[in-house]
Amino acid sequence: MPYPILLDPDRRLRQESHEVTEITDELILMLDKMYETMVLHDGIGIAAPQIGKNLQVAIVELDEEERFEMFNPKIIEKKGSTIDVEGCLSIPHVYGTVKRADLITLRFYDREGDELEVEADGYLSRAIQHEIDHLHGILFTDKVIEYIKEEDLETYMEEHEDD
Numbered sequence: 662m663p664y665p666i667l668l669d670p671d672r673r674l675r676q677e678s679h680e681v682t683e684i685t686d687e688l689i690l691m692l693d694k695m696y697e698t699m700v701l702h703d704g705i706g707i708a709a710p711q712i713g714k715n716l717q718v719a720i721v722e723l724d725e726e727e728r729f730e731m732f733n734p735k736i737i738e739k740k741g742s743t744i745d746v747e748g749c750l751s752i753p754h755v756y757g758t759v760k761r762a763d764l765i766t767l768r769f770y771d772r773e774g775d776e777l778e779v780e781a782d783g784y785l786s787r788a789i790q791h792e793i794d795h796l797h798g799i800l801f802t803d804k805v806i807e808y809i810k811e812e813d814l815e816t817y818m819e820e821h822e823d824d
Contacts, residue, residue, distance in 0.1 A: 708795035
């Protein structure tokens with residue numbers, strides 16, 4: 662059964678999340694339910710604070726080929742920058758442009774407790790940065806450059822597809 666998603670301005674979305682000290686069966690179950698919740702809401706990412714859990718746990722999946730299940734994710738290097746549109750499961754029907762690093766190097770633990778270091782670029786980089794912000798009580802609306810009305814979103818995306 663999926664979790665309910667917290668909506669802004671719920672104060673729990675603004676808290677700094679605690680590091681995970683041990684990956685337990687209970688946390689793996691939470692991770693699986695987070696994924697189910699994300700898919701149910703047509704999301705590409707979800708962070709534990711969005712389900713009321715004050716833990717550094719996040720998931721990003723742009724396609725079925727590659728899912729990032731991250732415990733204690735940390736960005737250790739950033740390069741370049743791009744501006745693109747973002748939205749959020751915790752702030753439905755709100756969209757805006759946000760400047761983010763184009764290429765990141767990321768270190769995290771997976772569900773087996775293995776420490777991984779990966780590079781991510783483009784939209785994957787953006788999604789990971791968005792979810793990591795959630796772990797530090799930061800919402801994308803804190804960084805918005807320009808809001809885009811939902812009814813103008815498709816036109817905006819078409820006009821900027823080559824950016």
